[in-house]
Amino acid sequence: MKFISYLARTVFFILVFMATLSACNGAPPPTITQKPIAMTEKQHPANPYYSRTDTTSLTLSDAVWKEVLTPAVYEVARHGSTEQAFSGKYWDAEARGTYFCAACGNKLFRSDAKFATTCGWPSFFETVRPNSVLYRKDSSFGMERTEVVCGRCKAHLGHVFDDGPPPTGKRFCMNSIVLDFEPDKPSSKGPQ
Numbered sequence: 001m002k003f004i005s006y007l008a009r010t011v012f013f014i015l016v017f018m019a020t021l022s023a024c025n026g027a028p029p030p031t032i033t034q035k036p037i038a039m040t041e042k043q044h045p046a047n048p049y050y051s052r053t054d055t056t057s058l059t060l061s062d063a064v065w066k067e068v069l070t071p072a073v074y075e076v077a078r079h080g081s082t083e084q085a086f087s088g089k090y091w092d093a094e095a096r097g098t099y100f101c102a103a104c105g106n107k108l109f110r111s112d113a114k115f116a117t118t119c120g121w122p123s124f125f126e127t128v129r130p131n132s133v134l135y136r137k138d139s140s141f142g143m144e145r146t147e148v149v150c151g152r153c154k155a156h157l158g159h160v161f162d163d164g165p166p167p168t169g170k171r172f173c174m175n176s177i178v179l180d181f182e183p184d185k186p187s188s189k190g191p192q
């Protein structure tokens with residue numbers, strides 16, 4: 001009787017062990033990424049116009065943009081919406097790297113030009129190149145502001161103000177949702 005009980009327990013533990021092994025070989029449980037920091041070209045499979053190297057100006061219809069952008073990016077990039085302060089993924093990001101337009105991949109800012117603010121949006125004192133962005137007069141909401149749009153695809157990025165730090169005195173106040181961040185490789189000094 002004692003032997004049968006021992007045998008039953010042994011078989012039970014073997015079955016549990018095998019079940020555990022089987023579970024480990026299956027699909028891993030989904031992980032929750034709260035702050036997706038880095039986006040690459042390969043992560044834009046639905047947007048054939050996205051390029052980190054092609055600087056050719058893009059002129060696409062609203063219908064095409066709606067098709068190739070995620071709804072959240074589309075709302076800010078094409079309709080000029082503003083994300084809620086402190087809600088974006090980059091407002092307090094400090095990693096070294098490069099920020100690209102999330103709609104078309106155009107290179108916009110280096111982390112070296114990013115500075116800490118209390119406004120709740122990622123802020124930079126200069127762009128990577130003078131023509132990285134274009135400027136438009138914005139008189140909406142009873143205010144006179146300067147809108148900043150992507151120099152390649154004209155996506156709305158945010159606004160620029162004259163209360164930034166040296167050396168430019170500018171504050172490019174951007175929406176995180178229309179930025180993609182690519183961290184520098186460990187040995188890289190970043191694009192010049």
Ligand code: FE
Pocket residue numbers: 101102103104105106150151152153154155
């Ligand atoms: Fe763009």
